[in-house]
Amino acid sequence: MKFSFKNDYSEGCHPRILEALSATNFVQQNGYELDDYCLNAENLIRKKIKNPQAKVHFVSGGTQANLIAISAFLRPHESVVSAATGHILTNESGAIEATGHKVHAIETSDGKIRPEEVQKIIDLHQNKPHQVKQKLVYISNSTEVGTIYSKKELIDLYQFCQEKSLYLFVDGARLGHALTAETNDLSLEDFGKYSDAFYLGGTKNGALIGEAIIINNENLQQEFGFHLKQKGAMLAKGRLLGIQFEELLKDDLYFDLAKHANQQAMKIKKAFQEIGCDFLSETFTNQIFPILSNSQIEKLSTNFDFYVWKKIDEEKSAVRLITSWATSDEIVEKFIIEIKNLK
C-alpha cells in the first residue's frame, strides 16, 4: 500500500476528537446548532478572535461554507471577485454561479489578490446597470497554491474593501496552516478585525468534517440560520460539529496539528532543496510543489502517491505534495530517503 501525499483529508480525525465524541455520546442535546457544544465552541472562537459580537455557525464542508456565506451576503445583481486559482472558481462545480452570482477571475502568480487588481475589475464594469456590481472579494489563506497573506497585505485589502463598500470574505479551509507557517505574521485575531467574515477549516486540520463560519460584520449576521437551513446545511446533530471545534480549540490542538503538518512539509521541502530541486511556488505551509524529472516522478511513485500538478516541459513537471496532522515522522523519514536517492 502506497502512502498518499495527495491531500490532507485521507485519514479520519485526531484521536482526541473520537474520545470527545465517545465521552459525550449519550448526553441528550438540542438539535440544529442549539447544543451546548456549539455554544461553547462559538464562545471559544469569539475569545480567540477577541470579537465578542461575532456570530459563529458550523457547517460540514468548504464548498458549503462558501456558497451559503456568499449567497446569503449578496443581492441578486452583486458579484464576487476571486483569484483565478480560487477554490470557488476551480473546484466547486459552479456552486457560486448556481446561486446566481457571477465570479470574476484575477490572474495571479501566487494565488493572492491585491487592491489594484480588484480596482481593475471594478473599472471594467462601469456601464451600470448593464454590468454586474462587484460586492465581495473572496480570498483563501493559505491559498490553493500554498502561499500566505502577510499582515500588511490583509490590512491593505481590507481597507480597500471598506473604501469601496466591498465585503472581504476569507476561505480558511487551511487557515490553521497559514497561521502556523514560519513566515506568517498574522493572528486569528486579525481575521476577527480585518475581514467581514471568514471560516476556520476543520476538515483539513484534524476534524472528521466541519468548518466554522465566523461573521464579524453585524449587518451580515442577520437571519443567517435561514440560509443554512434552506441550503440543507443545518445538521440535526449539530453537536457533531460543536464537539469537534470545542476539542480543537479548547487548548492549542488546532494550531499544534497545523504546525505539525507544516513542519513535515518543510522537512520534505528541505530534502528536495538539498538535491537541487526548483519549486513551482515558494511555500511555507503544508503544500509543496517541487519540480521533478519524469524519471524522478516515476521512482517516487513506486511507494508514494501524489498528484502531478503541472507539466513544465517534455522532461519535467511540478508535483503537489500535501502533508497533514496525520503525517508521521516515520513516513517523512522514509520519503526523505527516497528523495535523496533521486539525486
Added chain:
Amino acid sequence: MKFSFKNDYSEGCHPRILEALSATNFVQQNGYELDDYCLNAENLIRKKIKNPQAKVHFVSGGTQANLIAISAFLRPHESVVSAATGHILTNESGAIEATGHKVHAIETSDGKIRPEEVQKIIDLHQNKPHQVKQKLVYISNSTEVGTIYSKKELIDLYQFCQEKSLYLFVDGARLGHALTAETNDLSLEDFGKYSDAFYLGGTKNGALIGEAIIINNENLQQEFGFHLKQKGAMLAKGRLLGIQFEELLKDDLYFDLAKHANQQAMKIKKAFQEIGCDFLSETFTNQIFPILSNSQIEKLSTNFDFYVWKKIDEEKSAVRLITSWATSDEIVEKFIIEIKNLK
C-alpha cells in the same frame, strides 16, 4: 435534568459506529465518496434492495437529500406534489422552492397521498404553459405524523406515477421505523422496485449524520455527482458516511435499532391507552400523539421533555413523543409509572 422525548436525534450515535470510526481512523482513503467504505455500503444496499443497477450516494442530512434529489431530477418548469404535512413543505425553510420548483400541497388526514388526489392537482393545471407541469410525487415513510404506507398503497401510487410520467421519490428519514412497525407489510426491496428514488435515513436511526440516496431509475442516475458537489453536499471525508452505513447495514443493526425505538413507543402508547387516552393519529412507529389534559401535560413535564403538538380545545392538547434507538428500558419504565399516575 429532564429526559427528552422531543426527537430521535438527541444523542450521539450507536457505540458500534464510534468503534468502526476508531478502527478505521488511520487507514488512508480517497475523498469524495470514492473510499472503500462508501463503495461497500453502496453494494450492501444494492444487495438488500435486490437492485444491482441502483446508484447510491451519501449525504449529511434529510433536507439536503430532498433538495438535491428533487432539483437534480426536475427541469425548471416542473413541480412537486406533496402531502401538506410533508417535511419539504413544513420544515425545510422553502428549500425546494429555493431551487426554483413549486410544491403543491395535498391536505390529508393521515399524512399519506393517494393517486386520486394527485390527479386532482394535475386536473387543476391544464392551462399549459401558463401553469407548471407536475413531475414528481414526494412521500415520506413513515410519514411526519407517524403513519406508514401499506404495500398496496405504495404499488398503487407507483403505478399511477408510471402511467402519468411522474417520478415517485420517497423520503425515508424514518424508513427503518416504517419497515419494522408491527403493522408493516413492505420490505426494503419493495422500495428498490416501486420508487424512482428514495433515501434511507441514518441521522434518526443511530448514525451521527447521514442519509443514503438510492436512485433506481437509470435516467435519473446520470451525472448526479455534479449536483452533490454543486450544492455543497459532497464531503471530502466521505468515509464518515460510508463507515456508518456499512456498520448499520452489514448485519441487521439498522433494523434492530428501529425496531427497538418502535417497541419503546408501543409500550408508552399502551400505557396511555390503559389510562383511557385518545390519540391524534393511530401510529405503530416511534412517534405517538396522545391527547392529554392541560394538567396531565403539566405533571408529565416535570421530569420529561416533549412537544405540545396541537391544541384540541381549551382543556386538551395532543403531545408528540418520539423514542429512538437510545431510549432505554429504564427510562420507559419510569415514564410509564408517571403515566399511570396521571389517571
Added chain:
Amino acid sequence: MKFSFKNDYSEGCHPRILEALSATNFVQQNGYELDDYCLNAENLIRKKIKNPQAKVHFVSGGTQANLIAISAFLRPHESVVSAATGHILTNESGAIEATGHKVHAIETSDGKIRPEEVQKIIDLHQNKPHQVKQKLVYISNSTEVGTIYSKKELIDLYQFCQEKSLYLFVDGARLGHALTAETNDLSLEDFGKYSDAFYLGGTKNGALIGEAIIINNENLQQEFGFHLKQKGAMLAKGRLLGIQFEELLKDDLYFDLAKHANQQAMKIKKAFQEIGCDFLSETFTNQIFPILSNSQIEKLSTNFDFYVWKKIDEEKSAVRLITSWATSDEIVEKFIIEIKNLK
C-alpha cells in the same frame, strides 16, 4: 367570425397610441428607459399619485412585473402571501418560485386578502429558521375574479403590513378598471400612499404592451435597474413603453378607456340580471361571471366566444365575459339582443 369576450387583450391598441408612435418615430432617443418619453411618463405618474419620490420603471408584461419586483424586493429566505386566486399562483407557471421564493395561498370567497388571514399564515410559521419568513403581501386590484378593494380594506391591510414589517405589493394589471368601477372609493393617489409598490397595467387597458412599476418605498428603489436588466426586461427601445404611458396618462385616456370597458360590462350584466341570471361573484369591473344553463351557453356560443369558467352542476356553469376599451356599443347591443333571447 365570432366576437370574442375571452379577454381584454384581443385587439391591438388605442389609435392615439399608434399616432404617438408615428409622430415620434424618427426622433432619436437614448435606449434603456433613458429616453424623454419614459422620463415624462415617470413624471406624469409621480404627479398623479402625488408622490414626487416614487421611482417608475416600465416593463413589457404582468408576469415580468411581478417576478422582477418580488425577486428584487426579497432576500432568499423570504416568502410571499397571496390569495389562492392570485395571478402569481394560478397563471404564471411558477415564475415566483422559479426565482426561489415560496408563495403561500389564502383561500378566499372574493379574491381579496384580509389582515387576519395573513396573520394566520404567519402564526403557522413560527418555527424559525426551519420555516420561511413571510415578507411580502401580494394583492391584485381589480382581482382575478373581478372584485375590488375598498379604501378601508386597502388601508387596513397596509397598516397591518407596516406593523408586521411586510411589504404590500399591488398587481394593477387592471387597476384602471378597479379605479373607475362605480362602487370604487380608491384613487390612484391612494396607491402612492398605501402600498410599498404597485404596477399600473397598460396591456389590458389599451396599450400594445407595457406595465408601469411604481416603487413608493425608498428602500426598495435602490439599484432596481440591475434587476430589470438581469431578468431581460430592459428594452433597448424603452421609448416604446414611455410613449404609450405618456399618451395614456397625459390626459384621462387611461381612465376613460377603463371606464368604457366597465360600462360595457355593466350593460351586459344588467341584461343577464333582467333575464334572472345569478352570478358567481358580484363585480363592477370589466369581468362578469353569469351562471347559465348548458343550452344557454351553447346558444350564446354561436356568435360569441368566451370561457366557460366553472361548472356549477350538471346543468349549469358560470361563464367569464371580459370587455375592454375596444368593445363597441354595436357589439354590446347585438350581444344583449342574444341574451334577451335566452330567456
Added chain:
Amino acid sequence: MKFSFKNDYSEGCHPRILEALSATNFVQQNGYELDDYCLNAENLIRKKIKNPQAKVHFVSGGTQANLIAISAFLRPHESVVSAATGHILTNESGAIEATGHKVHAIETSDGKIRPEEVQKIIDLHQNKPHQVKQKLVYISNSTEVGTIYSKKELIDLYQFCQEKSLYLFVDGARLGHALTAETNDLSLEDFGKYSDAFYLGGTKNGALIGEAIIINNENLQQEFGFHLKQKGAMLAKGRLLGIQFEELLKDDLYFDLAKHANQQAMKIKKAFQEIGCDFLSETFTNQIFPILSNSQIEKLSTNFDFYVWKKIDEEKSAVRLITSWATSDEIVEKFIIEIKNLK
C-alpha cells in the same frame, strides 16, 4: 441637436411596421403567441431556413432571448463557452449566471471562437464532478466587434460541437447585418442547418422590439413555452411580435434594411480610410471602429454623438460608430464632409 451614431436602436421602427400595426389593429386575435401573425411569421422563417421542423418563438429582446434559451437548454451543472467580448459576458448584468450557469470566457482578437479554444476550456475541466461540464457554445454573428463568421468557420465549429455533444447557439441580434455584409458567404439557411438554435434580431434592424428564437434541434424544442412564460417573456399581445416579423420577412425588407445600414457604414469607413485612419478591427457590417486623435474626436463630437470605445495611447482612441436602417444619405454626406475636414 446632434445626430447619434451611438447605436442602431435610437429611432422607432420602419414605417411599414407602423402601417402593419395600424392595418391589423382591430382584428381580434388569440394571445400568447397563438395569433395568426406569429403563426405566419414562424412559417415564413421555416421556409427561409428550409427547415420545416424548426420551432420559432418571439421574445422582446436579446438578453431575454439569451437567458431563456440557455437556461431552458441546460441542466444545472452545465456551463456555457463564450468569447470574452460576448454580449452575455459584457452587457447583460450577469443574466446567465443569474439562471445558475457559469460562462467561460475565451480571449480573442476578433470576437470569434474557434474549436481549438473551446477544446482548451474542456481540457481544463476534467476533474469531474468537481468542475462544471461544458455544454453550450455561444457565438454572436455579427460579433460585438463587428466581425462575421465565414461559412467554413461556422461549419467547423458546428461539427466540433456535434462531436463533443455541445450545443451551438447563435446570438443573431445583428444577423441581418452579418448576412448582408459584402464579405459574407453564409445564408440564413446555413443557420437552420449548422446550429442547434439561433435568434434573428428585430430590435436592431427596424422593429420596435422583438427577436425570433429559432430552435433546430428537436430535443431542445420540447416544452419551450413553459420557459418563456416562467421568465415573463410571453407577451399577452404576442401579435405585436408576429406582425413585425411577418412584415420584415414577407419580402426582403429585413435584409434590405440591414444592407442599407452596412452600406452607410462602408461609406463612412471609406472616408476615414481616405484621410489615412487605422481601425481597431476590420469590419464590413454596420459597426466601425476608426482610431482618431483626441482633437479629431473633439471636432467630430460637435455635431455628432458616438462612443469613445478604447483608449489606444495618450493621443489616440478608437471610437465606435453604428449606422442603422434609419441612417439617411443626407446625414452620411454631412458626416463625411466633417471627416474630410479632419485631415
